[in-house]
Amino acid sequence: MEQEIHIILGFRLATGKVNLNEIVYRLKELRDPLMLRILEQVLMRYDDLISERLSHTEIYPSKARKGLGRHFRKEEGEARRYCRGRKVKRRGYREKERKIATALGGLSLRIRTVECCTCGARYAPLLSALGVGAYARKEVNFEHEVIEAVIDTNYRRLVDGRSIDISLGGIHNVVVGSDIDQTFQEPVFVKDLAGIEADGTGVKQKGGAKGELRAVIGVTQAGRVEPLGCFTNTAWPEVERTIKERLHEAEGHNIPFIYDGEPGLDDFLAGVAEAQRCTWHAPRGLYHALWEDGVKKKQSEPEMDKIKGLIGFELPEGEYELLKEEDKEAVKSRYESSKEKIQELIETFYEKGYCKGGAYLENLSHRLFTHIELWLKTGVIAPKTTSLLERVFREIGRRLKKIAWGWSDQAVTNLSKMILIRQYARDKWEEYWKEKLGIRGYFTIRIQSVEIMSCLTF
Numbered sequence: 001m002e003q004e005i006h007i008i009l010g011f012r013l014a015t016g017k018v019n020l021n022e023i024v025y026r027l028k029e030l031r032d033p034l035m036l037r038i039l040e041q042v043l044m045r046y047d048d049l050i051s052e053r054l055s056h057t058e059i060y061p062s063k064a065r066k067g068l069g070r071h072f073r074k075e076e077g078e079a080r081r082y083c084r085g086r087k088v089k090r091r092g093y094r095e096k097e098r099k100i101a102t103a104l105g106g107l108s109l110r111i112r113t114v115e116c117c118t119c120g121a122r123y124a125p126l127l128s129a130l131g132v133g134a135y136a137r138k139e140v141n142f143e144h145e146v147i148e149a150v151i152d153t154n155y156r157r158l159v160d161g162r163s164i165d166i167s168l169g170g171i172h173n174v175v176v177g178s179d180i181d182q183t184f185q186e187p188v189f190v191k192d193l194a195g196i197e198a199d200g201t202g203v204k205q206k207g208g209a210k211g212e213l214r215a216v217i218g219v220t221q222a223g224r225v226e227p228l229g230c231f232t233n234t235a236w237p238e239v240e241r242t243i244k245e246r247l248h249e250a251e252g253h254n255i256p257f258i259y260d261g262e263p264g265l266d267d268f269l270a271g272v273a274e275a276q277r278c279t280w281h282a283p284r285g286l287y288h289a290l291w292e293d294g295v296k297k298k299q300s301e302p303e304m305d306k307i308k309g310l311i312g313f314e315l316p317e318g319e320y321e322l323l324k325e326e327d328k329e330a331v332k333s334r335y336e337s338s339k340e341k342i343q344e345l346i347e348t349f350y351e352k353g354y355c356k357g358g359a360y361l362e363n364l365s366h367r368l369f370t371h372i373e374l375w376l377k378t379g380v381i382a383p384k385t386t387s388l389l390e391r392v393f394r395e396i397g398r399r400l401k402k403i404a405w406g407w408s409d410q411a412v413t414n415l416s417k418m419i420l421i422r423q424y425a426r427d428k429w430e431e432y433w434k435e436k437l438g439i440r441g442y443f444t445i446r447i448q449s450v451e452i453m454s455c456l457t458f
C-alpha cells in the first residue's frame, strides 16, 4: 500500500529584490531539518502499522505479523527467554521521547508501548522492527558519516549546523566500537602479489606517550596497495603470525619482502617471502655504520655513491617473454658484477678497520638483489623500495595527527585500517557499509508532485 506525505512549506519573497543565490541558500538550510521531519512522520506511521497488525489478530494472519513483536518474556529470574506471544494491547506512548543521532540530525521520537496478551510484558515493537537496540543512540548512516568525516579530517563540518552533538570522545567510541577489526580478514593469495612491505611509524597516544603504528601491505602485480594489516604497539612476531594466517598458497611463489632495515624484520615472513632491503634506504644505513667506525661524511660519501650505483640499476621495460636474450644477459652480468664489487667493498672495509660498515654491508648484501634475482628467474618486476608504504604512512599519519591525538591502541588500529581500506580498496569499503546498513529494497520513497498553492495574492 502506497502512503503519502503531504508537506506544506510557507515562504515569502520580496518581489523584484530577491536573487537566485538567496533562494538556493535558504533551501539548502531547509534540507536536513525537512528530511528529519519526514523521517519522523515515516517512523510514526510505521509504529502505527506495527501496533495495528499486532493488536488485530482477527484481521491479520500470523504471516502478516512475521518479524514483528519479538520481545522477552515477562518473568522473574535471570534467564531471559523470547516470548511466543504475538498479540498485544496498545498502551499509549512512552513517557520519554527516544533520542537517536541520525545522519540527518538528532531525532526525537514518540514511541508506542504495547502489552503482550500472553506474558504481560510491555515493550516498544517499533524499536526491534527498526533494528535499533534497546540502548542504541545512533544509527549506522550516522556512524558511517562520522567515520568518513574523520577519515577526511573534516568532522567539525559534519557536526556544525546540525543538531548532532558528538564530541571527540564520542567519535573515539564510534571508531573503537566498530567491527572493522573483525572484518576484511579474507585470504590474500601470494601469487597475486609482487611483494610485501612492512614498517612502523610513531604515534602520539594517551598523555603524550609515544606509541608505534605498524603496517603491512601487499603490492599487487599492477603496483597497487593491498592492505594486509595495521597494528598498534604490537610485537613483530605477533604481526607476522597474523599476516601469515591471511596469506594463502604461498608455496612456489617466492616474493620479495621489502623493508628499510627495521630491527626484527630480517627474517619476517621467511618461507613466504625473500627479504629485500629497500634500495633507497640501505645506503643511508651504511652512512651511519661508517660514522660509528669514525669515518667522516666526506670520506663515506663516495663509498655510498658507489653502493647506490651498484644497486640502483633499472630492469628493462616490456614483456619479459618478449625481451631479447641479450637484454636479460645484460641484467644478469650487471647483477653478477655488482654483487662481486660489493664483496670487494666489504673486504676493503674490513681491511681499513671499518668493522661496523663491513658488517652492515655484509648483512645487506644478501638482501639487496632479491628483486633482480626474482626477475631473472620469473620475469616478475617486484618493488625494491618501501616508497609505496611510506606514502601509506603519510596518508595515515596526516589524519591521525589531526584527530587521534591521545587515542587508545584499538582506536589507532581501527582508524588506520579504515583509512587504508577506504583509500586502497574503495569497492570493498562501500560493500562493507552497504552490508552494515542492510539496504535491501524494503523502503522506497519518491517525489510525487511539488506544486504551489493557487492562492496568489498581489
Ligand SMILES: [Zn+2]
Residues within 6 Å of the ligand: 071, 072, 073, 074, 083, 084, 085, 116, 117, 118, 119, 120, 121
Ligand atoms: Zn509476551
